[in-house]
Amino acid sequence: MEFKDQEKYMELGKLGLFGVVLGFLGYTFFGILYIFFPMLFMESSVKNGILSTMGVMLGVSVIIGLAFNMLAGLSLFFVFAPMVLAFHYMVTSKRGFMATLILMAVVLILSSVSLQMGLTPLGTVNLEEISEELIQSQIDGVGENLTGLEASRLEENLRLINEMSIKLIPGMFFIFILFTVYLNYVMAGRRLLRHGILINQPPIFSNLQLPRISILVFGIIIGVILLLQNSGMEIYEVIYLNSLLVFGLLFFVNGLALVSNLLGRLKMPNFIKTFIFLGLVFFIPAGAVVVILGLLDTLVVFRKIRIKRE
Incomplete structure (x- = not known):
């Protein structure tokens, strides 16, 4: 019993050390490394227990806060x-991976938005003013070498791009959340497997498929958008654009998984698969076809179609 306790304390000590190192690298050099921060503690929560893991996580956040910025350190914990x-x-309850991913995404969205609203209330952020300053700085950077007409066209294009970017912020945020949750879930699962602990994991990419309810959710959102449009509410455009962005990406990934599955069943060489995938990703018309395939695949299970090879 004492040996197990010692082993557990050593594991928690290493967890704290890795967490501090990752926090240091994320704060000083590469902020993107923070997306891997929860993975360490997700793995430990299953191996060492949730209470001790949460204690180490809080301690790591406080140490990072004392070393750099207390608000930044505690934000890691609260998010x-x-x-x-x-x-x-979800893992200890042996729930399915899809339900686990959805709950984790919802929780991460709520915690992130709550923290952001607490730090910067919505009324204090003037997006139009920020956009105007950004446009002006971009024009000043290249405006000296342009004629009046060219500068006017540049300003018009920049204004359109910035306006569209602001409208798509919710969709891009949601996609980033999904990516973060999926990446941490898969990495934590792989690390647990190395220690002989098996949890429900997403299937390999070629077997990945969106549940049929996704097309129902998409249809409901489109219906809501049409109602808002008929009611004369301008917010429908923002919802429409973000819905297209999020579901377009989901159906695109689903379509790529379907193509990967079909190519695998045809036993295509890897270099041909790579060439086809590059074409599907970078050739826009082909990408549109993949989105349609991904959408249809939520209704018709193409993977069950048998392919006869002579």
């Missing part, structure tokens, strides 16, 4: 701790 708790609950 990612609920996600770790959701992961631990």
Whole structure:
């Protein structure tokens, strides 16, 4: 019993050390590394227990806060701790991977938005002013070498791009959340497997398929958008654009998985697969076809179609 306790304390000590190192690298060099922060504690919550893991996570956040910025350090805990708790609950309850991913995504969205609203209330952020300053700085950077007409066209194009970018912020945020949750879930699962602990994992990419309810959700959102449009509410455009962005990407990934499955069943060489995937990703008309295939694949299970090879 004492040996197990010692081993557990050593594991928690290494967890704290890795967490501090990752926090240091994320704060000083590569902020993107923070998306891997919860993975360490998700793995530990299953191996070492949720209470001790949460204690180490809080301690790591405080150390990072004392070393750099207390608000930044504690923000890591308040944003990612609920996600770790959701992961631990779903895994120990032996729930399916899709339900686990959805709950983790919802929890991470709520914690991130709550923290952001607490730090910067919505009324204090003037997006139009920020956009105007950004446009002006971009024009000043290249405006000296342009004629009046060219500068006017540049300003018009920049204004359109910035306006569209602002409208798509919710969709891009949601996609980033999905990517973060999926990446941490898969990595935590792989690390647990190395220690002989098996949890429900997403299938390999070629067997990945969106549930049929996704097309129902998409249809409901389109119906809501049409109602808002008929009611004269301008917010329908923002919802429409973000829905197209999110579901377009989901159906695109689903379509790529379907293509990967079909190519695998045809036993295509890897270099041909790579060439086809590059074409599907970078050739826009082909990408549109993949989106349609991905959408149809939520209704018709193409993977069940048998392919006869002579």
